[in-house]
Amino acid sequence: MPDSAAAPVILGTTGPFPHGVLAERHPAIIRRVRDAFPYGPAQHRALDTLLHDCTEGTIGPLPGADRWRGWGLDRHLGQSWFDVPWLWSESYFYRRLLDAVGYFAPGPWQGIDPFRPFKLAELDGKETDEELAALDALGDDPDRALLHGSLWGNRADLGFRLSAESGEAVSALVADDSAGLWPLLRGGTLCLVADNAGRELVPDLLLIAHLLDSGRVADAVLHLKPYPSYVSDATTADLLDALRRLTAAPGAAARYGRTLWSALSDGRLAVRAHPFSCAPLPYAEAPGDLRAEWAAADLTLFKGDLNYRRLVGDRLWPPTTPFAEVTDWFPGPVAALRTLKSDVVTGLSPDTVAALDAAEGQRWRTAGTHALIQVNPSPSASA
Incomplete structure (x- = not known):
């Protein structure tokens, strides 16, 4: 690993983006969740408490969540949400939100995903119909089309319909190691660490189905969340919803769905x-x-922004820090498919950084308009 002292951990006070997530996005999520279900007075009181705590309060206990004590809870008790690592406070917020709506407690709301209405609305929307219909015309390069579909997730304009000549796709990719990804798929095992549900999980599943059908991998392992952490993270229930969507669709989408069901x-x-x-x-x-x-695994593929932050470390790395250095700890070949939605980024050329900064300031890091495909085929830890 490079010297992390030169790359401070991102806190809630580290610039406008993480501060805005804690101060503005989280309260907005509480309000959306509150309106999505006919929760009773107990849940409303708990949500009101969370709304206060996440902006003005301090880190408090998590009853019944003993695992969190080993994840730093005791160390952060009594601190402001803005003064602890941003990755930690974000995760703590969603754990508190699930507690507030009764997700873990015995009772009628136990196990009810508070984000499910939003996930299903996206999954069942007409945009998904259009993206699945595009599978019938992938052309001669399904590898690239499905890889880019997984990369861009729910950006319909940059999904499966990307052609090899798409100038927009080329200019929006700030790093592209895809040529080094395919040789790692040698008929063995792929681990894919999923990101979001809905229209982001569907293209991940399509990529897996294609790799199985084509023989590029013999088997795959899909890593999901055990409970609905973050606002749209994929769980096993979301996997089943996505399979339902695929198998009920016409054309190639149904064929991919049947491949996944069989697998x-x-x-x-x-x-x-x-x-x-x-x-x-x-x-x-x-x-x-x-x-x-x-x-x-022959390759472990991390999808999405949050997984990227956890893979390389949620720090303000100089963006030219080599991806191979920040993933040198990984125990096997590793790759990242990520649309940029936060400040952390590595592995870019100095010319790319200079051009992006000159054109957009810092916005290119967080707006979801740029993406990267990065590969480390041989981390030192895997030797």
Whole structure:
């Protein structure tokens, strides 16, 4: 790993973007969740308390969440939400939100995903119909089309319909190591660490189905969240909703859906929901059983912005810091598909950074308009 002293951990006070998430986005999410279900007075009181605490209060206990004590809760008790690592306070917010709506407590609201209405509205929308219909005309390069569909997730204008000649796709990619990704898929195992549900999970599943059908991988392991951490993170229930959507669609989408259904049934596609997937910590602190699974794979592919932050460390790295250096700890070949939605970024050329800063200031890091494909085929830890 490079010298982390030169790259401070991002806090809630580190610039306008993380501060805005804590001060503005989280209260807005509380209000949306409150209106999405006919919660009773107890949930309303708990949500009101959370609304106060997340902007004006301090970090408090999490009853019944003993695992969080090992994840830094005792160390942060009594601190302002803005003065602890941003990754930690974000994760703590969503854990508190689930507590507030009764997700973990015995009772009628136990296990009810507070984000489910938003996920289903997106999954069942007409934009998804259009994206699935585009699968019938992928052309001669399905590898690239499906990889880019997974990369761009819910940006319909930059999904499966990207052609090899798309100038917009080329200019929007700030780093592209895709040429080094395909040789790592040698008919063995792929681990894919999913990001969001809905229209982002669907293209991830399509990519897996294509890799299984084409023989590029013999089996795959899909890592999901054990509970709905963050506002749209994919859980096993979201996987089932996505499979329903695919198998009910016409054309190629249904064929991919049947491939996935069959692969789940015969074990070629396995699902994991490891507790550490919801930890407020970087993946470098992952437990041994999770590291062992990554080490056994031909490639582990991390999807999305949050997973990228956890993979490289949620720090203000100089953007020219090599991706290979910040992932040198990883136990096997690793890749990231990520649309940029936060300040952390690595692996860019000096010319790319200079051009982006000159054209957009810092906005290119957080607006979701740029993306990267980065690969480290041989981290030192895997030797």
